[in-house]
Amino acid sequence: MFADTARPSPELVSYRERMLLLAAAVFVVLNRVLLVLVRGDAWYSLWPVGVWLACTVGMHVVLNRVLPHRDPLITPLVMLLGGWGLTLVSRLAPPFEVRQTIWLAISVVALLAVVVLLPPHLRVLKRYRYTWLLAGVVLLAATLIFGVNPSGDAFAPRLWLGFRVIFFQPSEILKLLLIVFLASYLAEKREIIVTTRVKIGRWELPPPSYLAPMLLMWGFIMVLLIWQRDLGTASLFFLIFLAMLYVSTGQIGYVVGGLALLGAAGVVGYLLFDVVRLRVDTWINPWPEASDRAFQIVQSLLAFAAGGVFGRGVGLGAPTFIPVVHSDFVFAAIAEEWGLLGALGVVLCLAVLVLRALRAAISASRWPFHSLLAAGIGVSLGVQSLLIMAGVLKLAPLTGVTLPFVSYGGSSLLSSFIMIGLLLRITDAEAQASAAGGTLQESLNRNFMP
Amino acid sequence: MNRSLRRLAAAMLAAFAIVALTLGYWGLVRSESLLAREDNPRRILDEQRVRRGTIYDRNGRVLAETVVNPDTGLASREYVSPSVAPVVGYYSLRFGVGGVEAAQDDFLRGVGLLDARQELVRDLLHEPPVGGDVRLTIDLDVQGTAARLLEGQAGAVVVLSVPEGEVLALASAPSFDPNELSDRWDELIADPDAPLLNRATQGLYQPGEILQSVILGAALNSGSVSVDDEWFGPLSASVDNLILPCAGDSLGVETIGDAFIAACPAPFDRMATDLGEDRVLAALRDFGLLSAPALGIPTDAVTEEEVIAADDPGRLAVGQGGLTVSPLQMALVAAAYADHGRMPPVQLIEARRAPDGPWQEVEASGNPRGTLSRASAEAMVELMGRAADEGVASAAAVGQSRVYGHAGLALSGPEATTNAWFIGFMRAGDGRAVAAAVLLENSADVSRASHIGGEVLRSALNAIR
Numbered sequence: 001m002f003a004d005t006a007r008p009s010p011e012l013v014s015y016r017e018r019m020l021l022l023a024a025a026v027f028v029v030l031n032r033v034l035l036v037l038v039r040g041d042a043w044y045s046l047w048p049v050g051v052w053l054a055c056t057v058g059m060h061v062v063l064n065r066v067l068p069h070r071d072p073l074i075t076p077l078v079m080l081l082g083g084w085g086l087t088l089v090s091r092l093a094p095p096f097e098v099r100q101t102i103w104l105a106i107s108v109v110a111l112l113a114v115v116v117l118l119p120p121h122l123r124v125l126k127r128y129r130y131t132w133l134l135a136g137v138v139l140l141a142a143t144l145i146f147g148v149n150p151s152g153d154a155f156a157p158r159l160w161l162g163f164r165v166i167f168f169q170p171s172e173i174l175k176l177l178l179i180v181f182l183a184s185y186l187a188e189k190r191e192i193i194v195t196t197r198v199k200i201g202r203w204e205l206p207p208p209s210y211l212a213p214m215l216l217m218w219g220f221i222m223v224l225l226i227w228q229r230d231l232g233t234a235s236l237f238f239l240i241f242l243a244m245l246y247v248s249t250g251q252i253g254y255v256v257g258g259l260a261l262l263g264a265a266g267v268v269g270y271l272l273f274d275v276v277r278l279r280v281d282t283w284i285n286p287w288p289e290a291s292d293r294a295f296q297i298v299q300s301l302l303a304f305a306a307g308g309v310f311g312r313g314v315g316l317g318a319p320t321f322i323p324v325v326h327s328d329f330v331f332a333a334i335a336e337e338w339g340l341l342g343a344l345g346v347v348l349c350l351a352v353l354v355l356r357a358l359r360a361a362i363s364a365s366r367w368p369f370h371s372l373l374a375a376g377i378g379v380s381l382g383v384q385s386l387l388i389m390a391g392v393l394k395l396a397p398l399t400g401v402t403l404p405f406v407s408y409g410g411s412s413l414l415s416s417f418i419m420i421g422l423l424l425r426i427t428d429a430e431a432q433a434s435a436a437g438g439t440l441q442e443s444l445n446r447n448f449m450p
Numbered sequence: 451m452n453r454s455l456r457r458l459a460a461a462m463l464a465a466f467a468i469v470a471l472t473l474g475y476w477g478l479v480r481s482e483s484l485l486a487r488e489d490n491p492r493r494i495l496d497e498q499r500v501r502r503g504t505i506y507d508r509n510g511r512v513l514a515e516t517v518v519n520p521d522t523g524l525a526s527r528e529y530v531s532p533s534v535a536p537v538v539g540y541y542s543l544r545f546g547v548g549g550v551e552a553a554q555d556d557f558l559r560g561v562g563l564l565d566a567r568q569e570l571v572r573d574l575l576h577e578p579p580v581g582g583d584v585r586l587t588i589d590l591d592v593q594g595t596a597a598r599l600l601e602g603q604a605g606a607v608v609v610l611s612v613p614e615g616e617v618l619a620l621a622s623a624p625s626f627d628p629n630e631l632s633d634r635w636d637e638l639i640a641d642p643d644a645p646l647l648n649r650a651t652q653g654l655y656q657p658g659e660i661l662q663s664v665i666l667g668a669a670l671n672s673g674s675v676s677v678d679d680e681w682f683g684p685l686s687a688s689v690d691n692l693i694l695p696c697a698g699d700s701l702g703v704e705t706i707g708d709a710f711i712a713a714c715p716a717p718f719d720r721m722a723t724d725l726g727e728d729r730v731l732a733a734l735r736d737f738g739l740l741s742a743p744a745l746g747i748p749t750d751a752v753t754e755e756e757v758i759a760a761d762d763p764g765r766l767a768v769g770q771g772g773l774t775v776s777p778l779q780m781a782l783v784a785a786a787y788a789d790h791g792r793m794p795p796v797q798l799i800e801a802r803r804a805p806d807g808p809w810q811e812v813e814a815s816g817n818p819r820g821t822l823s824r825a826s827a828e829a830m831v832e833l834m835g836r837a838a839d840e841g842v843a844s845a846a847a848v849g850q851s852r853v854y855g856h857a858g859l860a861l862s863g864p865e866a867t868t869n870a871w872f873i874g875f876m877r878a879g880d881g882r883a884v885a886a887a888v889l890l891e892n893s894a895d896v897s898r899a900s901h902i903g904g905e906v907l908r909s910a911l912n913a914i915r
Contacts (some may be wrong), residue, residue, distance in 0.1 A: 039868035210706050243458060250454040290489055298489070304476040306492050316576050321491045340477045351466040359457040376457060382462045386469065393472045404690055 010068030020076035028083030103410030114421030232399030311339025533597035615794030658860020668733030698842030722767030793828030844902030
C-alpha cells in the first residue's frame with residue numbers, strides 16, 4: 001500500500017482508472033436495473049444512473065487531461081460509493097432521488113473545478129489560512145443566526161442555511177476549511193511546536209503562543225457546535241484536530257490527552273444534554289427500550305441480522321422500518337439488502353480510500369502542507385465513516401454524521417467530492433514532482449511556477 | 451511525520467477491521483436470536499409471503515386455503531366455512547395458530563420440505579416458501595350438518611367411521627368464524643361461553659348416565675351381572691342432595707336391561723360396588739377414558755390418579771364422580787361397540803403432500819384396542835338397539851336404518867346444571883359403521899341430543915357409502 005514503485009505512465013494511469021470505473025459502472029448499473037425490475041418501475045426511471053454515467057465519463061476524461069499522474073484508485077472508489085448511494089436513495093427515499101442526483105452532478109463539477117482551477121502548489125489555500133478561518137467562523141455565525149431545519153421542526157437542531165428550496169449544511173464546508181487551516185498552520189509551525197518546550201513542573205509543553213490560536217479556534221468551533229447540538233460533527237472535528245496534531249508532531253500525548261478530554265466532554269454532555277444521554281443509554285443497553293427510545297438502533301441491528309451473508313437483494317429487504325434510514329442508517333440498509341458481502345465491500349472501499357489518502361500524505365511528506373492536507377482528508381473521511389458505521393452497529397454511541405458518498409445529503413456529498421479533488425491534485429503533484437527529481441523547491445519551480 | 455502517518459494508517463485499518471468483525475457478529479453470530487425477536491417487523495412480512503398449504507376434506511373439498519394478492523404478493527388465509535373452525539382452527543399473524551393449522555403448522559408452511567440445496571436456490575431467487583397440503587378425514591357435509599344442528603346450543607358433536615376410526619365431523623358450539631378472527635379476537639377471548647374452546651376434544655364433562663354403557667359392559671364382561679337380572683330397588687340416584695332421575699321412561703323397569711334402556715342410574719351404583727374399584731378403573735382404562743386420544747390436535751382427559759383421589763366407585767359409576775370425559779372419548783366408546791368391542795385408533799389427518807408431490811397416507815397412531823368380549827359387546831349392542839328403538843334414545847331412530855344408541859343426563863358443575871348426552875352408531879352393512887357422540891350443555895333434553903345424533907349418523911352413513 002505504501003511502497004513507492006516506479007511511477008506509471010499517464011496511459012497506464014488512465015487505463016487502470018478506466019478498467020476500475022468500468023467495474024464500478026457494471027455494479028452500479030446492474031443494481032439500478034435490478035431495482036427497476038423488482039419494483040416494476042418504468043425504464044425511464046433509470047435516468048439518474050445516466051447522470052451518474054455521464055459524471056463518471058466526464059470526470060475520467062477531464063482528469064486524464066488535467067491530472068495525468070493521479071492515483072487511479074481514488075475516482076473508481078468514490079464513484080462506486082456515490083453510485084451505490086444514488087441507488088440507495090432511490091430505494092429508501094424515492095422523493096429525494098432527483099435532489100441527490102443533482103447534488104451528485106454539482107459535486108462532480110465542483111471536484112473538476114477544484115482540480116482545474118487550483119494550481120499544484122495550492123498556495124492560495126496555504127497562504128490565506130486566516131481568511132479561510134474567518135470564512136468558517138462567519139459561516140458558523142450565520143448558521144447560528146439564520147439557521148433552519150428543513151423538516152420545519154421548531155425543536156430540531158438548526159444546522160442548515162436555506163436559500164429558497166436549497167438547504168445547505170455549513171458544517172460540511174467548515175470541516176473542509178478546518179482541515180485546510182490546520183494543514184497550513186501545522187505545516188508552518190510544527191517544527192517550532194515540536195522543538196520548543198516550556199517546562200511547567202514535571203511537564204514539558206509546547207510554547208502556549210503557538211498552540212493558543214489553534215486551541216482558541218478549535219474551542220470556538222466546539223462551543224458553537226455543541227450550542228447547536230450537532231455532536232456528531234463536533235466529535236468528528238475534534239478527532240480530525242487530534243489526528244492532524246499527532247501527524248504533525250508525532251507526539252502520542254496529544255491523542256491520549258485529547259481523548260481524555262473527549263471522554264470528559266462526553267460525561268458533561270451526558271449530564272447536561274438529553275440527546276447525549278439518549279445516545280449513550282441506547283448504546284450501552286438498547287434492549288429494554290427497543291420499542292421506545294432505542295427503536296432506531298434495535299431496528300438497525302435487526303437489519304444487519306436480516307441481511308445474512310448474501311443479503312436479501314436490492315429492493316427485497318425491509319430496511320425502511322428504520323427511521324431516517326436514508327441518511328444515518330444507510331449502512332444498515334446495505335447490510336440488509338446486499339448482506340455481509342456488500343457491507344464488507346463498503347468497509348473495504350472506504351478503508352482503501354483512507355489508506356490511499358494516507359499513502360499520498362506519506363509520499364508527499366517533503367511538502368508538509370500537501371502531506372498534512374492529504375492526511376486531514378484521509379482522517380476526515382475515515383473517522384466520519386467509522387463514527388457512523390460504529391454507531392449503527394452499536395459499537396459506539398450513535399452520532400448523526402453521514403456515511404461519505406453513500407448517505408443522502410447534498411452538502412456532505414459536495415464537501416467530500418471537493419476533498420477528493422484536493423486529494424487527486426496532491427497525488428498528481430507528488431507523482432510529477434518525484435518523477436522530476438531534485439529538491440522540493442526546484443520541482444515546485446520547474447513544474448508549477450508560472 | 452511519516453512514522454506517525456504509518457501509525458495513523460495502522461490505527462485506521464484496525465478500526466475498519468473492528469467494524470468488519472462487528473458486522474460478522476450481528477450478521478452471523480447473533481443473527482438468529484435477533485431475528486426471533488418479537489419486534490422484528492420482518493417476521494410478519496416473511497409470514498405474509500409464505501404460500502401456506504391447503505387443507506382439504508376427505509373428498510378433496512377445500513377447507514382452508516391461502517389466497518395471494520396479485521398486487522402486493524402478500525398472502526391471506528381464507529376458510530370455506532365457519533363450521534370447520536373447531537377442527538381446522540385458525541391462522542392469524544397476530545394471534546398465532548390453532549387446531550390443525552397449529553398441529554400441522556410446519557408442514558403447511560413447508561418447513562423441511564426442501565433439501566439444503568433447494569432451500570438455497572429458493573432463497574437466492576427470492577421465491578416465497580411454499581407449504582405442503584393436508585387432507586383431513588373430515589367430511590364437509592357431515593361437519594356442516596353437525597354444526598347446523600348445534601346452532602344456538604352450546605355443545606359438541608363427534609362422528610367417527612368404524613373400523614377406521616376416522617373423524618368425519620368434529621363440531622363444537624358456540625364457535626367462531628376464522629375469517630374474522632383478527633377483528634374479533636378480544637371479543638372471542640372475553641366471551642364467557644368460550645367460543646375458542648374446542649368442546650369436542652378438550653371439553654371435559656361429567657358423563658352421568660352415559661357412563662352406563664361402560665359400567666354395564668364391564669359388569670356383563672365380568673359375569674357379575676346379567677341383562678335379565680331383576681331389579682326392585684330405587685331407580686333415581688341422589689348426588690349431593692340432588693336427584694339424578696332416569697332420563698327415559700322408568701315405568702315398567704324390572705330388570706337391569708330395562709334400567710339401561712331407560713337410563714336409570716341407581717342400579718349402576720350397586721353394580722359398581724359389586725365390581726369393585728379395581729375393575730371399574732380397569733374398564734375405564736380399557737375404554738380409553740383415562741387417556742387423551744392421540745388425535746393430532748390437542749385433546750384432554752383426566753388421569754387415573756385424579757379419579758382415584760376423587761371418590762368411591764359407587765359415585766363414580768353414576769358418572770358423577772372424579773371422572774370427566776370429552777365427547778371425543780364417548781364417540782370412541784360408541785365406535786368400540788359398533789366394532790364388536792374393539793375400539794379403533796382415532797385419526798384426523800388422512801394424507802399429506804409436499805408441493806408438486808403425490809399424496810402420502812398418514813398412518814393412524816396406535817392399534818385397535820380390545821375392550822370386552824365379543825359376546826358381552828353383542829349383548830350391549832342389543833340393548834343399545836332397543837334403547838334407540840323404544841328407550842331413552844328413541845328420538846335418534848328416524849327412517850329405515852337401525853340406530854343403536856344410548857342417552858342420558860349428567861349433573862354438572864357447582865350450580866348443578868344438567869347436560870344431555872347421546873352416543874350411538876349405525877351399521878353400513880359391509881362391516882363398516884359410523885359412530886357418534888353428542889353433548890348438549892345446559893340441557894335436560896335427551897330427545898334433542900338423540901335426534902341430533904340420529905341426524906349426524908345418517909349424514910355420515912351417506913358420506914361413507
